[in-house]
Amino acid sequence: MTDVLDELHWRGLVAQTTDEAALRDALSEGPIAYYCGFDPTAPSLHHGHLVQLILLRHLQRAGHRAVALVGGATGMIGDPRQSGERVLNTKETVADWSERLKAQISRFLDFEGDNPAVLVNNLDWIAGMSAIDFLRDVGKHYRLGTMLAKDTVARRLSSDEGISFTEFSYQILQGIDFLELYRRHGVTLQTGGNDQWGNLLSGVELVRRTEGEAVHVMTTPLITKADGTKFGKTEGGAVWLAPDLMSPYAFYQYWLNASDSDVVPWLKIFTFRSREEIAELEREVAERPFARVAQKTLAADVTTLVHGAAATEAVVAASQALFGRGELATLDAETLGAATAELPRADVAVGTPVLDALVDSGLVASRAAGRRAVADGGAYVNNAKVESEDAVLRAEDLLHGRYAVLRRGKKTLAVAVAD
Template identity: 85%
Template sequence: MTDVLDELHWRGLVAQSTDEAALREALAAGPVTYYCGFDPTAPSLHHGHLVQLILLRHLQQAGHRAVALVGGATGMIGDPRESGERTLNTKEVVAEWTERLKAQVSRFLDFEGDNPAVLVNNLDWIDGISAIDLLRDIGKHYRLGTMLAKDTVARRLRSEDGISFTEFSYQILQGIDFLELYRRHSVTLQTGGNDQWGNLLSGVELVRKSEGSAVHALTTPLITKADGTKFGKTEGGAVWLAPDLMSPYAFYQFWLNQADDDVVRFLKIFTFRSRVEIEELEREVAERPFARVAQRTLAEDVTTLVHGAEATAAVIAASQALFGRGELGGLDADTLAGATEELPRATVQVGGAVLDAFVDSGLVPSRGAGRRAISEGGAYVNNVKVTDEDAVLTADQLLQGRYAILRRGKKTLAVAVAE
């Protein structure tokens, strides 16, 4: 076994652990069976969950045994927010989202071979616990002072809204998960984000009190940008891993647009590039920042990890084709839709004036400005220069029967969408 803990530290994937010396010894003696939980409180995982999935994969590749938990039970309640109660979803919605998350998690771990991962749903054991059993067998191990002192609970208690007994009890359910996985699969390590530290300790303490055994918790840092601002916010909200909530094209562009000050750190966290490769990319950032080699590597690796090589190749081809460095006609409908969803747009009809499409999309402020752009050779439809001020859109110009890419100059884009 290699010292995977040193590797995780180098990559910036360690924030806190219950007893690092003991954990290091256990990992070295290995294999350790470990788990991380993912609650279906939304129809998709996001970039924050991606950190945990990558950590699980690093540990599995180092020879340790992965258990991935999707919280069909805990997802019905949800971890308490910093402020305000969650809206509880129906059992049917939670069940649907549980299946979606299972499919997403399954992409990141190896469920075959000599060291297969295990995928579990905590509804399988929590659903059968009666109220009496919960109070007698589990509740007796919890002390209210400890539960009330947890950061999120304490903040909520000081707020006007307070906290319901439902959300207050979430930490008990997460503790039950660790206990059950310890009993069922010999799990001795739980991982999670640093904001989950209190919930992880709930499980550590429950196993200790109930079974008399010492187990471990390990958290990853909350990811921020170099300027201290929150990482992962976009105009559309979170950086979702599901393609129906965030297209592979938009996902790729998010990673491509990372700043020079952040990209090397993100390569360590979000990719499996070796130290030698990352050090070389760090030199590229220092010596040739304009080439953005590190950003392109980051975007390609993370998009391939989440969406697969085929989807990544399609979005790279789309990125190049939009600016005249590739063939637009070869792009499929989903890739075109993703590549154009954030572009200014005009609704058009076959036979409508190209000039009107440029004006309606906002590429030019007026018909006169549009005529000047055409006469100066700076107007394009599908990367073909427009030379006639009276040109109209034809059916064969509509990509996938619907889209025409409008461009003014080298970099200013819009899309015409047929009704």
């Protein structure tokens, strides 16, 4: 327990704390109860939430008591954005997304054994609160000057669209959560992203005013890339943790594509590798960057953490099979479809000439170029060399009745798809 804060600092998981000396003392004297909240404003958690889940897990592994909160109430309001009001989702949608988030969170924490985590929903205590109770028991402890000074609120107030009372009140609801969890579970630490600093302090102040107790807040830094571009942005949007929004294959590829300058910091943040293991991987980056050992380790560890070992094995097999180092026919349809989703595409049918598929997919510029590729032994269908320029796609070439992987040379890929 005494080393966990130093470990979190080393991993780059600490941005700010309310009183680090007091927090360090509390952690060393622990165990303490701590929590983080996750609002169901989308059907899945994403890479930003992953940082918080990993932080929760580190603290639980150090012996502290984890409480994970799903914001069934706060998710119906939404944390104020930098610009523009949120579109309010229906109660039914928020309830459905809350269940999805519960399932995702459950993968990261231990809910059994001697130190089980607790999963709660703030709808349980906020839904039954009357407007009178809200104003008398909670609202009287908040000062408008402090609330108006919050960065996001101040920015929205000075904008053309302003801010509604609904979103303005979000910080009070988050404060209620800290107070309620303090009373129910003895929670004395809340964690969150550094952009949530103002909202997190709301709970600290409410507990101080109502209970006369000092509690703590710790934030994680916003993760950035070394080149200055935003971490977590992909062509499809965020790096989602739900497999129906981002396939395990695409998820694995995101981490595999980490730059040499990013991979070591990300290993510290997103994996549970030891200092010695990460130091060895750092040496691999310096001495054998072409082998990409660190990137492969990062991708495998994070994919296993989020999707499980079986999913990681499937995506690694798919990656190898695409380039002729495994059997494409052994891949299930979902994995094969995900593995080829970003490749250039040609629409085909049984009997389509292979040369036409090569041209239509962009693997070659013309049929003449396709003939040369075949003659040189550099054209492949499902890793089998095309022996004749008159070859056509047969029914058995369409894996799962739909896909045929085309390759020119060793590394240039496309996919033929029969719809």
